[in-house]
Amino acid sequence: MKPTKPFPIPVRVAYSCLKCPAYCCTYAEIEVTPRDVARLAGHFKIDYVQAEARYTKAKAGEGIRLLRHRKDDVFESACMLLDQEKRRCTVYAARPAVCRAYPDASRCGYYDFLKFEREQQGDPEYIARA
Ligand code: SF4
Ligand code: SF4
Numbered sequence: 654m655k656p657t658k659p660f661p662i663p664v665r666v667a668y669s670c671l672k673c674p675a676y677c678c679t680y681a682e683i684e685v686t687p688r689d690v691a692r693l694a695g696h697f698k699i700d701y702v703q704a705e706a707r708y709t710k711a712k713a714g715e716g717i718r719l720l721r722h723r724k725d726d727v728f729e730s731a732c733m734l735l736d737q738e739k740r741r742c743t744v745y746a747a748r749p750a751v752c753r754a755y756p757d758a759s760r761c762g763y764y765d766f767l768k769f770e771r772e773q774q775g776d777p778e779y780i781a782r783a
Contacts, residue, residue, distance in 0.1 A: 668764035674780050675740045676763045677755055679728040683720040685709055689749035696747035727780060
């Protein structure tokens, strides 16, 4: 008899990125790996060196690369790959591993804060600037 695969355990999360203004995409230090850069290069059909220069910058003295930012309409600045109007990632299928993994828990601290503030203010559209 063939071994059966275990059932995937559904992960229930207590946050909704669809109701959030992409706060985590505004973190100043979103680290990318060479594999992430290669994925972005493939997505944009450019070479690795171009992708690294265009979308990332060096973190001074630490030998790591961070996603570049630009001025944001909602928060001070955000990852340059964020669609600022829709508040969605423009490279979702090719986003870096750290973006896929975040928040790596069933809760998101910012979302809890946002939900609380929206309830308090009686405004479901309220944007909390943490
Ligand atoms: S801050 Fe939390 S709820 Fe908002 S987009 Fe990021 S993970 Fe989703
Ligand atoms: S790559 Fe996409 S998911 Fe990651 S920080 Fe930038 S906009 Fe957000």
